[in-house]
Amino acid sequence: MPLPLRPGRIAVRGRHLGANVIYEIEDNGRGIDPKDFERIFDLFRRSGVQDQQGEGIGLAHVRALVRRLGGTISVSSRLGEGSIFTVVLPSYISMSSEAA
Numbered sequence: 001m002p003l004p005l006r007p008g009r010i011a012v013r014g015r016h017l018g019a020n021v022i023y024e025i026e027d028n029g030r031g032i033d034p035k036d037f038e039r040i041f042d043l044f045r046r047s048g049v050q051d052q053q054g055e056g057i058g059l060a061h062v063r064a065l066v067r068r069l070g071g072t073i074s075v076s077s078r079l080g081e082g083s084i085f086t087v088v089l090p091s092y093i094s095m096s097s098e099a100a
Contacts, residue, residue, distance in 0.1 A: 069090070
């Protein structure tokens with residue numbers, strides 16, 4: 001059964017924590033089943049019912065970029081309520097050959 005339509009909402013927050021900066025991106029979308037939390041970061045993999053457009057590329061690219069910058073990305077979510085993606089990056093990024 002499809003969820004009722006509601007106005008979309010995205011909130012972006014950022015803060016310093018020690019030697020890191022933390023960004024949280026929160027939406028009020030359909031949410032992600034906990035069993036799919038790792039899967040959504042794999043190339044060409046998506047969560048839930050495949051009833052909406054998408055190729056399963058976006059989050060894989062985000063994770064690759066975050067890792068290249070020396071950070072991490074994680075997700076917390078509840079079905080029907082939305083998701084929060086948390087990106088943790090070092091406050092200062094070294095421009096070594098690996099990160100460039």
